[in-house]
Amino acid sequence: MSGELRAEGVTVVAGRRTLLDDVSLHAAPGQVVGLVGPNGAGKSTLLRTFYRVLRPTRGRVLVDGDDxxxxxxxxxxxxxxxxxxxSPGEFELTARDVVAMGRTPHKRAFAGDGAADRAIVAEALADLGVAGLADAPFDRLSGGERQRVLIARALAQRTGALVLDEPTNHLDPRHRLDVLRLVRRRGATALVALHDLNLAAAFCDRVHVLRGGRTVAAGPPGDVLTPDLIADVYGVGADVARRADGTLRVDLLPGPKETR
Amino acid sequence: MTADAPARPAVRRRRAPYPVVLALLAALVLAAATAGVMAGSVPIPAGEAWRIVLHRLVPPLTGADWQPVRETIVLDVRLPRVVLCGVVGAGLAVCGTALQALVRNPLADPMLLGVSSGATVGAVLVVVAHVAVAGVFSLPVAAFAGALLALLLVFFLARTGGRTTTVRLVLSGVATAEVLSAVASYLVVTSDDPHAADSALRWMLGGLAGTTWTLVPVPAAVVLAGTAVLLGVSRSLDLLLAGEEAASSLGLDVHRFRLAMFVVVALMVGAIVAVSGSIGFVGLMMPHVVRLLTGAGHRRALPAAALLGAAFLIAADLAARTLIAPEEIPVGILTALVGGPFFLWLMRRKAAR
Structure with a gap:
């Protein structure tokens, strides 16, 4: 498993709007890179160029060195x-059906799921703590449960690289930590769009800050997530402290940003 | 390791084993077919009907102790109609299942999406204007072309910004169907061929009266081949249920795949409509019943849908020709009487979620 991710000068123009403007980014094998930025910054757009829903107007997106x-x-x-x-809706798919789709890229058209596939699916369901929901209809699960099932599907794909678009936004605090810990433990390269700056600080080797489709800053969380940058990008005041174990703690401050 | 979410037996769905489901559905088809051959102005007992068929297939098996006229009724009048009903019903159910995945919408159906009307216009053109570009295959080929054009038109009309909402899909389907039906009616009314009006009426209401064996081979071959192709791509159809972005991230070229499958479905609908006219709601209802029996995975759902559709249409056609005998109700009217309320119920259930 290598899993090197790279974006080279990616620009995405949709109609007259420039969604991404010359964004470059690199995730070395095994690194977890956080994408942060306000709504509409272009995080999802960048991720979509990786799984080919969007085609870059200019620039290239590379996985393991291949466009x-x-x-x-x-x-x-x-x-x-x-x-x-x-996420899917309306059809009678069970959580297990959804996770089993992760095995599709490894199968020929007529091949059924073998014992090895079933074991991988069961493991992914267990890793995300949704084994008990395997036979439940996917569309009757709660938002957080669905999200965990979708992450389980990605893990069942057994890839060297993961692209996660706000994987924690429906999760309770405990599962947020669990999911990101799991991603780290897998050792896969990961590009993760995150809104929670504390999670980004705690779990990412590097964070990449986008605003209005442009890169504002990139680097290790400790260098990038400063009160000035947060005030500049999000327009809120922030108190950033270092905990005893060296990780960052980001507190967003109520009130206008000039309070500091 | 995350804590396990508690199992929720309340939302689990218990299903019969798949082979049992298939066997039961096959038995249903045979039962419906037997009833279909038995019923009519000259009632024929089940045993005799079966012996007549067996005798034709494997002559040494039974002696021929029946009047020749009864053999003619069974083999040349009722059996071809029952077989064609089976083929048409199976094809419509398979097309409905595939269409619902392809447009990602549980309300899709060949007739609701205007596909059948497109095929009707093609077929009427051939009959009325005597456009016979492809010899005996002119009718199915024209119906196929009409079906494909209508399907593409509806799909692109309903699509905005990469999404297909139910409302837009149904509305553009209904509008397209109406326009195309009007075109077909206009062609019939302005035609000076009295025979054309008769056969055109059959297509518009949907019916299988007067079926002979010559009508059976083309749709049977197309439905069989189309179903085999769809079974071959069942994994890709499954992926579409997960959403376009997910399907794409799982390695499917969504646009190319959908276009190719539209062609397959249009071929099947064209071949079906050329012999039966537009029979609605079979393709809408069967997939939902089948998903309850087998789950949504297409490798299991498609064969079950074919069997259920066959049994349903054979039974519906039986009702169509016996309810007000000696008159016949076009079977499309009966399926609409059952399917319309089903459609409304589905829509309300969806809204309630």
Whole structure:
């Protein structure tokens, strides 16, 4: 498993709007890179260029050194798994059905799921703590449960790289930590869009800050997530402290940013 | 390790084993077919009907102790109609299942999406204007072309910003169906061929009266081949249920796949409509019943849908020709009487979620 992710000068123009403007980013094998920035900053847009829902107007997106647009879909899906934001509805899929889809890139058209596939699916369900819901209809699960099932599907793909679009936004505090710990423990390279700056500080090797489709800052969380940057990007005051174990603690301050 | 979410037996769904489901559905098809051959102005007992069929297939098996006219009724009048009903019902159910996945909408159906009307216009054109570009295959080919055009039109009309909402899909389907039906009616009314009006009426209401064996092979072959193709891509159809972005991230080229499958579905609908006219709601209802029996996975759902659709349409056609005998109700009217309320119930259930 290598799983190197790279964006080179990616620009995405939709109609007259420039969603991404010349964004470059690199995640070395095994690194977890956080994408942060306000709503509409272009986080999802950048992630979508990796799993090929969007085509960069300019620039290239590379997985393990290969341009994703030049790879066959199945080959890419064996290297990179994604947790997109949309989710299925209305059809009678069970949670297990959804997770089992993660095995598709590894299967030929007529092949059924073998014992090895079933074991991988069961493991992914257990890792995310949703084994007890395996036979429940997916569309009757809570938002957080669905999110964990979708992450389990990405893990069942057994790829070297993961692209996660706000994987924690429906989760309670405990499961947020669990999910990101799990991603770290897997050792896969991960590109994660996050809103929670504390999670970004705690789990990411590097954070990449976007605003209005442009890179504002990039680097280790301790260098990037400063009160000035947070005030500049989000327009809120912040108190950033270092805990005894060296991790950052970010407190957003109520009131206008000039309070500090 | 995260804590396990508690199992929720209340939302688990217990299903019969798949082979049992298939066997039961196959038995249902045979039962419906037997009843279909038995019933009519000259009632024929089940045993005799079966012996007549067996005798034709494997002559040494039984002696022929029946009047020749009864053999003619069974083999040349009732059996071809029952078989064609089975083929048409199976094809419509399979097309409905595939369409619902392809447009990601549980309210999709060949007739509701205007596909059947498109096929009707193609078929009427051939009959009325005597456009016979492809010999004996002119009718199915024209119906296929009409079906494909209508399907593409509806799909792109309903699509905005990469999404297909139910409302837009149903509205553009209904509007397209109306316009195309009007075109077909206009062609019939302005035609000076009295025979054309008769056969055109059959397509518009949907019916299988007067079926002979010559009508059976083309739709049977197309439905069989189409179902085999769809079974072959069942994994990709499954992926579409997970959403376009997810399907794409799992390695499916969504646009190319959908276009290719539209062609397959249009071929099947074209071949079906050319012989039966537009029979609505079979493709809408069967997939939902089947998903309850087998789950949503297409490798299991498609064969079950084919069997259920066959049994349903054979039974519906039986009702169509016996309810007010000796008159016949076009079977499309009966399926609409059952399917319309089903459609409304589905829509309300969806809204309630």
């Amino acid at each position: 994703v647009r030049r790879l066959p879909g199945r080959t890419l899906a064996r290297r990179l798994a994604a947790v997109p934001q949309d």
